[in-house]
Every structure is written in structure tokens, then in C-alpha cells.
Amino acid sequence: MFYPFLVADPRSGLHYRLTDTGLAELSLAPEAPEWAPGRVIAEDPHPVWRESLANAPVETISAVCATLEGLVLATADLRVPSAGPMGDSRAGRHLDALIALWHKLGDALPEGLAPVRHVLDLPHGRFLDPLPVVERSLDPHAPAAMKALYGRLKDEFGAVAAPAKARAAREGSRLYALQGGVAEAAIDAAPKDDSLAFYGLRDVAVCADFAAARARALIESGIPAREIAVLAAGDTRQIARAFADQGVPISGLPGSLPERDLVGETALQLALAKRTPTPAMVLASLALSPLMPWSAQTGRDLAESIMSGDFRGDILSPTPAYKDLWTDIRASASSLAQLRFLLDRICERIAQGQEVRARLSIPPGDGSPDWEGILRGIQIASPPRADADRNLEGVSLWASHETPWRQCRHLIISDFNDGQYPTRPRANPLFLDSEITAIRTTTGLQLRGRAERLAESLYLFEQQLQAVAESVTFLIPWRDLSGARQQPSAGLSLVARAMSDIEEAHDLVLDLSRLPPGNWPVAHHRLPPLPEPDDLPEALSFPGLDLLALRRKDDGTSKPQSPSRLETLLVSPLAWLLDEVGAGDMSWSAEDLDVLAKGNIAHDVFEHVFLKDQPVPEPAELTAAVTEAYDRALTRHAGFLRSASWEMERSGLEREILQAALRWREHLLALGAKIIGNEIWLAGEAHGINLHGKADAILELPDGALLVVDHKKSGTSARRRRMEAGWDLQAGLYRDMLARPFRRDGDGVEPLIGRKVGIAYHLMNDGGLLTSGLVPAEGSPARDMGDTVNDAAVAMLAERLAQLGAGRVVLNTSADEVFFKKEAGFTPYALTDGSTLVTAFIRQIEEA
Numbered sequence: 137m138f139y140p141f142l143v144a145d146p147r148s149g150l151h152y153r154l155t156d157t158g159l160a161e162l163s164l165a166p167e168a169p170e171w172a173p174g175r176v177i178a179e180d181p182h183p184v185w186r187e188s189l190a191n192a193p194v195e196t197i198s199a200v201c202a203t204l205e206g207l208v209l210a211t212a213d214l215r216v217p218s219a220g221p222m223g224d225s226r227a228g229r230h231l232d233a234l235i236a237l238w239h240k241l242g243d244a245l246p247e248g249l250a251p252v253r254h255v256l257d258l259p260h261g262r263f264l265d266p267l268p269v270v271e272r273s274l275d276p277h278a279p280a281a282m283k284a285l286y287g288r289l290k291d292e293f294g295a296v297a298a299p300a301k302a303r304a305a306r307e308g309s310r311l312y313a314l315q316g317g318v319a320e321a322a323i324d325a326a327p328k329d330d331s332l333a334f335y336g337l338r339d340v341a342v343c344a345d346f347a348a349a350r351a352r353a354l355i356e357s358g359i360p361a362r363e364i365a366v367l368a369a370g371d372t373r374q375i376a377r378a379f380a381d382q383g384v385p386i387s388g389l390p391g392s393l394p395e396r397d398l399v400g401e402t403a404l405q406l407a408l409a410k411r412t413p414t415p416a417m418v419l420a421s422l423a424l425s426p427l428m429p430w431s432a433q434t435g436r437d438l439a440e441s442i443m444s445g446d447f448r449g450d451i452l453s454p455t456p457a458y459k460d461l462w463t464d465i466r467a468s469a470s471s472l473a474q475l476r477f478l479l480d481r482i483c484e485r486i487a488q489g490q491e492v493r494a495r496l497s498i499p500p501g502d503g504s505p506d507w508e509g510i511l512r513g514i515q516i517a518s519p520p521r522a523d524a525d526r527n528l529e530g531v532s533l534w535a536s537h538e539t540p541w542r543q544c545r546h547l548i549i550s551d552f553n554d555g556q557y558p559t560r561p562r563a564n565p566l567f568l569d570s571e572i573t574a575i576r577t578t579t580g581l582q583l584r585g586r587a588e589r590l591a592e593s594l595y596l597f598e599q600q601l602q603a604v605a606e607s608v609t610f611l612i613p614w615r616d617l618s619g620a621r622q623q624p625s626a627g628l629s630l631v632a633r634a635m636s637d638i639e640e641a642h643d644l645v646l647d648l649s650r651l652p653p654g655n656w657p658v659a660h661h662r663l664p665p666l667p668e669p670d671d672l673p674e675a676l677s678f679p680g681l682d683l684l685a686l687r688r689k690d691d692g693t694s695k696p697q698s699p700s701r702l703e704t705l706l707v708s709p710l711a712w713l714l715d716e717v718g719a720g721d722m723s724w725s726a727e728d729l730d731v732l733a734k735g736n737i738a739h740d741v742f743e744h745v746f747l748k749d750q751p752v753p754e755p756a757e758l759t760a761a762v763t764e765a766y767d768r769a770l771t772r773h774a775g776f777l778r779s780a781s782w783e784m785e786r787s788g789l790e791r792e793i794l795q796a797a798l799r800w801r802e803h804l805l806a807l808g809a810k811i812i813g814n815e816i817w818l819a820g821e822a823h824g825i826n827l828h829g830k831a832d833a834i835l836e837l838p839d840g841a842l843l844v845v846d847h848k849k850s851g852t853s854a855r856r857r858r859m860e861a862g863w864d865l866q867a868g869l870y871r872d873m874l875a876r877p878f879r880r881d882g883d884g885v886e887p888l889i890g891r892k893v894g895i896a897y898h899l900m901n902d903g904g905l906l907t908s909g910l911v912p913a914e915g916s917p918a919r920d921m922g923d924t925v926n927d928a929a930v931a932m933l934a935e936r937l938a939q940l941g942a943g944r945v946v947l948n949t950s951a952d953e954v955f956f957k958k959e960a961g962f963t964p965y966a967l968t969d970g971s972t973l974v975t976a977f978i979r980q981i982e983e984a
Contacts (some may be wrong), residue, residue, distance in 0.1 A: 137156050137161075137246075137247065137248025137249060137252070138535075138537060138538050139153055139154040139155075139258075139282065139285070140274060140277075140278040140282050140538075140539065141153075141269055141270065141273045141274040141275065141282070141286050142269070142270035142273040142298075143267050143268065143269050143270065143280070143837045144268050144269070144270055144296045146265065146266045146268065146668055149296075151270050151273075151296075151298075152526075153538075153541050155523040155524075156247070156248040156251060156523065157523055157524070159251045159252070159255065160250075160251040160254075161264070162263055162264050162265055162267060162810055163251060163254055163255050163258055163262065163263055163264075164262070164264065165251040165254040165255070165338065166250075166252065166254070168244070168245065168250030168251075169242070169243055169244045169250075169467075170244060171241070171244045171245060171246050171247060172241075172244070172515050172517075173197075173200070173201050173204055174197045174201060174515045175250070175497075175513055175515045176237060176240050177189065177196075177197050177200055177201075177237065177242060178193065178197065178512035178513040179395075179497060179513050181622060182233045182236065182237065183233075184229055184230055184233040185200055185233070185312070188767060189512070190508070193511075193512045197512070199565035199566070200234075200237070200565075200566070202268065202565065203234060203564060203566045203567070204234050204237060205240060205246045205744035206251065206564070206583060206584065207231075207235075207238070207581065207583065208238070208245060208246055208281070209249075209279035209280065209281045209282070210279060210280050210281075210582040210583045210584070211281060212281065212283070212284040213253070213256060213284065213686075214245060214249060214252060214253040214256065214265035214281055215253075216235060216238045216239055217235060217579065217581060218235075221578050221579050222418065222574070222575065222578055222579065222786060226241070226571070227567055227568075227571035227574060227575060229969050230566045230567060230571075231567075231575060231579075232818075233567070234500075238442070239477065245290035249281065249698055252281060252282075252285050255285060255288060255289075256284060256288055256691070258283065260291075260292045261292075263292070263293075263712040263892060266293045267289050267293050268289070268290075268293040268294050268295055268296050269286055269289050269290050269293070269294075269295050269296075269850070270294040270295065270296055270298050271296065271297055271298050271568060272298050272301075272652065273298055274286045275539065275595065275596075276595070277588065277591055277592035277595055279343065279582065279584070280581075280582040280823045292423070296821065297584070301602075303315040303316065303602065304543065304602065304603065304604060304605040305604065305606065306331070306333060306603060306606070308326075309329055309330050309331040310326065310328060310329050310332050310634045310635060311331035311601070311604065311606075311607065311608060312331070313325075313326070313330060313634040314332075314601050314631060315598075315601055315602045315604075317598055318344045318594065318597060318598055318601065318627065318630045318631060319594045319598070319630060323633045323634050324634070325633065325634055325635060325636035325763060326634070326635070326636055327635065327636055327637040328635045328637055328638070328644070329706060330607065330642075331606065331607050331608070332607070332608055332610070332634075332635075333607065333608075333609045333610065333613065333646075333657075334552075334609075334610045334628075334644040334645045335515065335609070335610070335611055335612065335645070335646050335647075335648050335657075336611075336612045336613075336624075336644060336645045336646065336647040336648060336649060337611060337612070337613055337614070337648050337649055338613070338614060338615060338649045338860060339613045339614070339615045339616065339617055340374055340550070340551050340613045340616065340617060340811070341374050341378075341611075342613070342649075343374075343550050343551060343611040344374035344378035344379075344550055344612045344654075345378045345381075346611060346648075346658060347366050347375065347379075347548045347550045347609075347611060348375075348378035348379045348381065348382040348384055348822075349382060349658040350548055350609060350658050351364050351366065351379070351382070351384050351531050351548065352382045352383075352384050355384065356369075356466060359545060359546065360529070361384065361385055361468065361516055361529055361530055361531045362387070362528055362530065362531075362532070362542075362544075362633065363544055363546065364528050364531045364532070364544060364545070364546050364547075364548070365387070365531065365532040365533070365534055365540070365542075365544035365546070365547045365548070365549045365603075365604070366379075366531060366532070366533055366534065366547075366549075366550055367534045367535075367536060367547060367548070367549045367550065367600060368533065368534070368535070368536065368539070368549075368550045368551055369535070369536035369557075370536075370551075372389060372390075372533065375389075375533065375550060376389055379450050379531065384531060385527075385529060385530035385531065386530045386531045386533055387525070387526045387527045387528075387529070387530030387531065387532055387533065388524045388525075388526055388530075388532055388534070388535075388541070388922040389524065389525060389533060390522040390523070390524055390525070390532030391522045391523055391524065391525040393522075394519030394522075395519055396429055396519065397516050397517040398425065398488070399427075399428060399491045399492050400495055400514065400515060400516035400517055400855050401421075401425075401516060402422070402425050402427050402486070402492050403492050403495035403496050403510070403514050404514045404516060405418050405421050405425070406422070406465070406479060406482060406492070406496070407496060407507075407510055407514060408511070409422060409465055409466070409468075409983045410468055410469040410475055410478060410479070410505075411468065411469075411505070411507045412468045412775065412778070413775030413776050413778045413779060414466075414468065414775065415726065415727055415776050416442055416443055416445075416727055416776075417443070417724075417725075417727065419447060419465070419466065419724050420438075420439040420442045420443050420679065420724070421439075422439040422465055422917075423435045423439040423442060424436065424439050425486075426487070427486045427487040427488055427489075427492070427953065428461075428486060428487075429457075429458060429461070429485065429486065429487070430452065430455070430458050430839075434451060434452070434458075437451050438451050438462075438513070439720055439724075440724070443724035443725075445456050447466060449462035449463075449466070458496055461482065461485050461486075464478055464481050464482050465482060468636060469505065470504065471502055471503065471504060471505070472498060472499065472500070472501050472502055472503055472504070472505055473501075475496050475498055475505050478497065479493060479496055480493065487939075493554045493555040495514055495515065496510070496514065497510070497513045497514075498510065505850065524757070533542055534547075534600065536551075536556055536559070536596075537559070537596065537913050538558065538596070539596060539599040539600070540600055541601040542603075543603050543604075543605065544603060544604055544605070545604070545605045545606045545607075545800065546604070546606055546607050546608075546609070547600070547601075547604040547607070547608045547609070548609045548611065549608065549610050549611060550611050550616075550627070551611065551612055551613055552610040552612050552624060552625045552627070553612060553622045553623065553624060553625055554612060554624065554625055554626065555625075556599050556621040556623060556625055556627075557625045557626075557627040558590060558593035558594045558596070558597050558626065558627055559589070559593040559596075560626070561586040561589035561590040561593065562586070562589070563585075563586060564583070564585060564586075567583065567585075567938075569585040569586055569587065572584070572585040574584070576816075579808050580844050583822070597627060610628075610631075612624045612625075612628075612645055614647075614649060624641075624645065625871040628641045628642070628644065628645075629641045631644075632644055643811065661893065669814070670905065672947060672977060672979045674946060674947065674979070675939070675944040675945055675946040675947060676710070676713075676944070676945040676947065677943055677944055677945075678943040678944075678945070679943045680943065681943055682694075683713065683716070683940045683941075683943065683945070684697070684825060684937075684940055684941075686713075686716040686717055687716055695828070696819065696825070696826035696827050696828040697825055697826065697827055697828075698827070698828060698829045699827070699829045699866040699867075699869040699870070700829075700866065701715065701716075701863065702827075702865065702869065702903075702933060703865050703866060704966045705933070705936050705937075705940075706865060706929060706932055706933055706936060707934060707952075707956060707964040707965075707966040707967060708948050708952075708964070708966040708970065708974055709939065709945045709947075709968055710944050710945055710947055710948065710973070710974050710977055711966040711967075711970045711971060711974045712966075713945050714971055714973060714974070719971075719973075720970075721970060721971040727774070727776045729774065729777065729785050729789070731849065731850075733773060733774050734789060734849050735848075735849040736769075736773040736774075737766070737769045737770065737773050737774060737793070738792075738793050738796065738818060738847065738849045738900055739815075739832060739847055739849075740765070740768075740769035740772060740773060741762055741765045741766050741769050741793050741797070742796075742797065742800070742833075742847055742920070743814055743815045743832075744765040744768070744769075745758060745760075745761040745762055745765050745797060746797075746800065746801075746804070746811055746814065746833065747781070747811065747814065748811050748812060748814045749810070749811070749812065750811070752801055752804045752805055755798060755801070755967070757792060758797055758798065758801055759798075762790070762793060762794045762797050763790070763794075764921060766790050766793060770786070777789075792900075792901070793900075796900035796901070796903065799903035800898060800900075800903075802901070802917070803898070803905055803917050803918075805836070806915070806916060806917050807835065807837060807912075807916060807917070807918070808837065808838045809835035809836065809837055809838075809843065810835065811833060811834070811835060811836075812834055812835070812836045812842075812887060813831060813834030813884075813885075813888065814832075814833055815830055815831075815832065815833075816830065816831050816884065816885070817829075817830050817832070818831055818870055818873040818877070818885065819873060819877065819878040820872060820873030820874065820875070820876045820877040820878055821872075821873075821876045821878065822869060822873065822875075822876065823872075823930070823933060823934060823937060824937065825937065827869055827872070827873050828878075829869065829870060829873070831844050831845070831846070831870045832845055832846050832847045833847070834888065835896075837910075838889060840892070841891065841892040841893070841894060841910060842858060842874070842888060842891050842892065842893045842894070843893075843894050843895070843896050843907070843910060844867060844870045844871055844874070844894070844895050844896070845895075845896045845897075845898055846866060846867045846870070846896070846897050846898070847898050847900060848897055848898065848899050849900050849901065850899055850900070850901055851899055851901045851902050851904070852899040852901075852902050852903075852906065854906025854962065855897050855904070855906060856904070856906060856919075856921070857961035857962075858961040858962045859897075859906060859908065859921040859925040859959070860921065860925075861928065861960055861961040862923045862925060862926060862927040862928035862929065863926070863928050863929045863956075863960035863961060864908075864923050864926050864929060865926055865930070865933065867896070867908075868895055868908070868925070868926040868929075868930070870895065871893045871894075871895050871909065874888055875888070875893070876895050877889065892910075893909065894907055894908060894909035894910025895907065895909055895910075896908075896910075896918065897910050904919070904920050905916070905917050905918045905919065906921050907919065907920050907921065908920070908921050908922065908923060908925045908926075909923060928960070929960075947977050947978070947979055948967060948974070948977070948978045948979070949979045949980075949981045950978055950979065950980045950981055951981055952967060952978075953967050953968065
């Protein structure tokens, strides 16, 4: 809680600002009850916001909580006001709803206000130490509760005189002109001087680096650190990092970092894990939770396996109790009784389980769970704000929403961007400004509207500028940390009125992001140059090591290569090697409907609607079969698509797959083909190595020839360019496996041996059918691409295999990506989207 006035230490005479803990300790305030209005709002929604809560629960709870806190601060005694004086009006109904909500919360108050109410009710003579206030230090825009606290302390302990207030800056300077009031109707304008500086930088992180460098330069010029201040809005972790990197002490950072509400997070994740479909990231987060009984490393390994698609938790098998717990965590709940049973069992076996269970409000009965109601009722507490640690000798850190806690000679504003300085006033979510005025007139409650908030913000900005004696440096970050563009603060236009030698406010800003670092006004922001890296070799050498036998079966024999692995080898031998030794990219993120997911679902549907040795289905029969198979495919490959938020994507993908299936049906009829193999495993030898892979479909044509089909969830043009360039590889390898097969009992490939074999790509997005090794009949939907579709790819594959045989892994060069895209006609994903290790080992070469 920000206390908008100063108090004086009776011993040292030091003027300082109160803190929650300081006020509570001096007044012996009891421990405050929990303030959790969100839970009450969700459990018993008032008619005023019931519909909003159903449509936007998070936003509605946030808006109501914020308005309720404003109502609490608007009362002079922090007690629930009487309801009804506004009559039957919109404002009256909303005000009565807020008052009713406050009644339900009992004695609880927002964070920091319980000690204030305790002091307001405390008889004189009960404080441990006197606490006189500083005369004229109260913010005139302070809420009623803070004004009441100021008055209470003044009544008992009196007030000490404040230092005579005058403009701190040199008379005639532009800073001096602004200290007369940035919002004054008239400001004396003159040419810009060195009391003000404006710099544009890339983002808030770079601004923090520059602020620390500027502070260090000032200190090295002889300015004591205590006479420098940094002003920041929001999260100050970038400031803390940058100043630590520069070795500059800073005073005013929180005494401890914010702590997550692990109990609330775990409760929410457990509830989400019981509702189907369960997002994989929810299970991964539970695996990583510090409340789980297994070790942190076990949790990381389990999370990695989950994000790779393995949810079984076999890594926990050595400890049966852990495996049983994981089984309960994974299990979904279809009834309230089952939900209560599972949650009770889980919470008995995790740390702080009773607290977690207390956050999960499950109604009695045995019906289906109201998931939205249950999830709304789970509250995750905001990280508590620790009191600032302040010392006399560090650079002062000021918060944008507070008046300065001490004077300075030089101020650096680290984030002078839109929405700050002054803070953009926001509309009250429950009351119009006219209604706030009516409430104030009728009830005396000092609710604040946009005009009051803007006046308060301008007052704060003026107070911040008036506390500076020599210079202010304004830093404008052009982008936020996610890369979104930002505009300078609206205060730039107010400040610009003091300068007579500019036409537009933006002309004040020197954009350092466009200047080389050597031309920046502060040099200390540059880190020492990194040592020149050693030149990369052309290849990594592993003499005497059989690189094609790195992966082995249980019997010790080498695992065969697959067409997709050989395609990776074609593009990047290093990426292939990393995959062989299990060192591929392990990053993971929330589930998404990407190309891989779409392809898996589409392949699954085609496998189950176009069946081996069955006639081609009629359109109506096919449509019904696609619907049924699509539903099962979602369960197997993308359960997250079942949630309501994915309805548009789910329906769109089903339409795409149905259209592709209907086009494929027409192709099968036009070819007169019979499906004799469907998702069939093939194994054989080609290019001197063992291969295995799964063919999507094998068709028998009327003349007895076979067509090995690879379904691709993509368009025709890119595959056609690749085949025309001779860089296609995968489908040809299936033909090679049929030519020199490895047989096993019951493999089902006997009918395929010794027959003429062609290959085909069926491009699902537009229905293209590209073949090789088989000239289609006239009028066929297939397009023959000739017999050289893989010549260039096979030649390079032979070269790669020879290099591996010599123990050499050739590194990519900076020209490879362009070559594969332009000459080979495909995107080399092993280079563009692969491991950062692959990128780090790309040799830079000069282009011819």
C-alpha cells in the first residue's frame, strides 16, 4: 500500500514514508484475514455481473475487485457503508452490489489496509513510538482512507514543519520552467538546454542498461550515488539487473523477490487435469511442481516425456507410490463424486496438500462437474509486494505511482512511454463518471473517476520533476519486451512546451537505436567485446567410430535409418548426428495446431476411412466415416482441439480433411486402383544401409503395377518444384525397400514382391497427385514427374553416407539454406527450425 504522506522519526528527525509492516508493528496490529473477493464473486455471483461472469470470468472478477478496492479506499473509516441512498438507478444497483459483496467478505480488507483500520480504531496512547506527520506532505488527491489516517496520526502526534518548498532547479533552466507545473496554462519557453535530455532506445531492457550506465558515468564524474534517482513504472527487475551488472548500488528495490502462489497454481492445474481434454502443458507443469514428492530432476525428465507425447510416466515406475500418484493425476473425472475422490487421494500425497484441497471448492452431489464454476472459484493470489529496502548511499529508485521519497540532483526516467507520466486514466468498469459524481454528492463516498485520476497522475509527475535539482534524462523504449511497438509518453507534449526551438515534440528525442554505440552519449553501456571465435572446421572427425550404428536395438544390432532421418542427413549431417545421440532440440510450448499436428490427424483419418481390400466408399458413406474417424483422431493426436476455444480451427480442419478425402476418392476411381496396403511397415536395404519406414498407402493398379503413396498435408507447387529439381528423396526410398526387402514372418508384404513399383505424392491441400516411375493413362488425374525426381538427392545422400563411413560429419555453411531453397526447391527445416547447436556451427563463407 502506498501512503501518500510523510512521517517524521522523533529521534533523528528523518522524514520518510510509512510501510505496511512499519505501521502494523508500531500499532501492534493483529494479523489480517485473507482478502479474496474473487472467490466470493465466483461462488455466489450477484445478478449485476452474473452474465458478464459467465461470458468473461477472469475479466469480470478483475473489474469487480478493482472497483471494490476503490470503494473501500473511498470510505473514511474503512467500514462497509450503508446501502440504498442512491435509489433504484443503475448506479444504485451497482453500488448496492458492491456493498453486498463487501458484507460477504466480513472483516477482510485489501492488502495493506487492515493496519490502517486498526490505527483508525485505536485509542490514543497505544502506539509503541510517536509517529508525527510532515506538514503539507499529504497528496491533495489522496483517497479518503489515507486522508483519515493522516488526520488520525496528526491528532495524536502532531505535525512537524516541512522544508521550505521552492523550485530546486537553476533559475532560467528548462527544468526550472517545468517545475512551475507541467500542466500550467502558460510556460515560459526558451531554447533547450542541458537540464533535459531525451533518448530513444530499443526496449525497456536497453533503457535499463543505459540508465545504469548513465548513473555510473555520473558517479565517476564525482556525483554521489545518493544524489541520483531512477524513476520506473511496473516491474523493476530490469533495473535491478542492469545496475547490478554495472556495480552501481541502488536504494529502493523490494527486500525480496515476488513469490509464486504455488498452492493456487497447483489447485488450478489439478482441476484442469481432471477436465478433458487435458492440455499437455498442464500435466507437464504438475510434473515440475515443487509440491510433488519426486525430485526436481525427475520432474524435469517427466515433463520432457509428456511434451514429447508420452504421458505414461514410466520414469516413476521404480517408486510405485509415485507411479500411483501420477496415475491419479492423469485420470479424468466425469462426475463430482469421482472428482472429489481423486482430488482427496492426490492431496493426501503432495506437499501442502490440505491447503491445495482447501482451494478446490467442489459442490456436493453426484452430477457432472460445472467446470467453469469450479475453475472460477480457484483463486491464485498475486505475489505479495515486499517493502522496499532503502539506504542512504545508493541511487534512489522511485516508483511512477508514488511521490519521491527524497530529493536528487539528477533523475533518469527509464520508461517514458505511452500510458505513463502521466498515467492514462481508465474508466471505472462499473460506474460512469456522471454516476461517480452523483454518488459523491448523495453518499459522500469519494469514488474517483477519470478526471480525478488524471489530476492525481499529473500531480505525481509534477512532484517527481520538482524533486530534481540539475537534470532529467528521459528514456523512451520504442518496443516492449514482446516486440510490440510503443509510443512516447503523452507527457512529452507537455514537456515540449518549455522549448522554443522545436516544431514537434518528437523532435526532442535523439534515437540512439539508430546510432552506432560509439556515438552514444554514455560509453559504459557496452560490454567488453567477446573474444574472436576460432574458425570452424569443415567437418567434425570421429575416427574409428561407426556413426551409422550409434542407435542400437536391445540385441546390440544397429537400428535402421528411416526416410525422414536420411532427409535430415541430406540437409544437415550435424542435425542428423544430434538426433542419433538424443541431443536434439528439447524446447516445448503450449499445444498448437501446427503443420505436424494437422498432418498426423489427416493421416489417421485416411488410414481409417480408406481401408485395405475394401471398395471405395460412396460420398455419403465417406462423409460419415470421416466424421467418426476425425473424432477418434483428435483423441489420439490433439485432444486440446476438443475445447470450446478451438471450435473454429477444429471445424475448419475437419472440412479440409473431408474435402481431401472426397478428392482422393475421385483419384482412386479414376485410377481404377485397389488399396492393398495401408500404413504398412516396410524394411529393406538401399544405398548400402538398412532402412525401415511406414508407407501411407500402397495401391494396385489395373495392370498389376504398384503405386506407393505418400500423403502430404501441403500443396502441390512446392513438391512439384522439388521433384523437377531432382531433390525428392522419401517416397523413392520406399520403392527401394520393396526392391530389396528384409522379410519376417507375417509381414504381409509377400504380394508386393517382384512387381513393378511407382511412387506418388498425394497433396491433400489441393488434391494434386504427382507420380514417378509409372506413366499414368491418358485422362488420369496423376501428373508424371519422370524418373529423375531423386537423382540429385541420391547423389548427395551417397556423398553424405561416404563421409559418415569415414567418420566425418560435414558442417553446414552459410550458403546451404539459400541453396536448398533456390536450387533444390524446398525449405531445409533442419537448418531453419532446428537446434540452436546446428545454427551455432554453421560456417560463414563469402558468397561468390
